[in-house]
Amino acid sequence: MTTDVKYNELAKELLEQLPKGAFLTVKDQDRLNTMIIGWGNISFIWQKPIFLVMVRYSRHTYQLLENAKEFTVSIPINKDLRKAIAFCGTKSGRDYDKFKECNLTAEPGKVVDTPIIGECDLHYECRVVYQQAMEPALISEDIRKKMYAEGDYHVMYFGEIVACYKKE
Ligand SMILES: Cc1cc2nc3c(=O)[nH]c(=O)nc-3n(C[C@H](O)[C@H](O)[C@H](O)COP(=O)(O)O)c2cc1C
Numbered sequence: 264m265t266t267d268v269k270y271n272e273l274a275k276e277l278l279e280q281l282p283k284g285a286f287l288t289v290k291d292q293d294r295l296n297t298m299i300i301g302w303g304n305i306s307f308i309w310q311k312p313i314f315l316v317m318v319r320y321s322r323h324t325y326q327l328l329e330n331a332k333e334f335t336v337s338i339p340i341n342k343d344l345r346k347a348i349a350f351c352g353t354k355s356g357r358d359y360d361k362f363k364e365c366n367l368t369a370e371p372g373k374v375v376d377t378p379i380i381g382e383c384d385l386h387y388e389c390r391v392v393y394q395q396a397m398e399p400a401l402i403s404e405d406i407r408k409k410m411y412a413e414g415d416y417h418v419m420y421f422g423e424i425v426a427c428y429k430k431e
Pocket residue numbers: 282283284296297298299300301302303317318319321322323324325348349351352353354355356357
């Protein structure tokens with residue numbers, strides 16, 4: 264059973280878990296994948312609730328997201344998914360079916376075509392309304408040196424939150 268919640272109602276729970284890892288799931292036609300994100304935010308822009316995720320060019324997810332233009336973010340709150348987070352946050356969907364390897368259940372989204380992770384408690388379904396590639400010349404030098412030494416920058420995807428709910 265699921266209960267709809269306002270997009271910012273469980274912001275505290277989201278922001279506490281996010282640095283430890285949340286599942287970013289993307290489906291491009293029959294290609295389904297999930298990866299871990301630790302950075303992002305929820306906000307209110309263009310009169311819309313927005314979930315911002317940041318995906319590096321090197322990720323398989325980046326290639327899928329460029330076509331899919333929608334994503335879900337699933338947050339584990341009560342269940343300990345540390346093993347799955349470690350796997351999905353280090354292995355690529357190019358090499359593994361992470362759902363199979365980690366026994367994760369792809370459950371249908373309510374609004375978007377992209378599934379959610381059934382084992383998680385809190386879910387955001389999003390449609391990309393804007394994206395922005397990072398401009399290397401505009402990043403402070405300390406962050407550039409620390410985070411982008413290899414030149415593998417992030418693309419920022421702003422997803423309108425079209426559904427937000429928790430599983431009981
Ligand atoms: C805690 C944690 C947070 C992470 N946050 C991000 C992130 O915000 N953006 C990103 O591009 N990669 C992030 N990663 C790395 C990706 O999850 C990892 O490279 C993954 O294997 C990519 O999978 P893919 O190639 O199937 O897309 C994070 C990893 C961990 C463990």
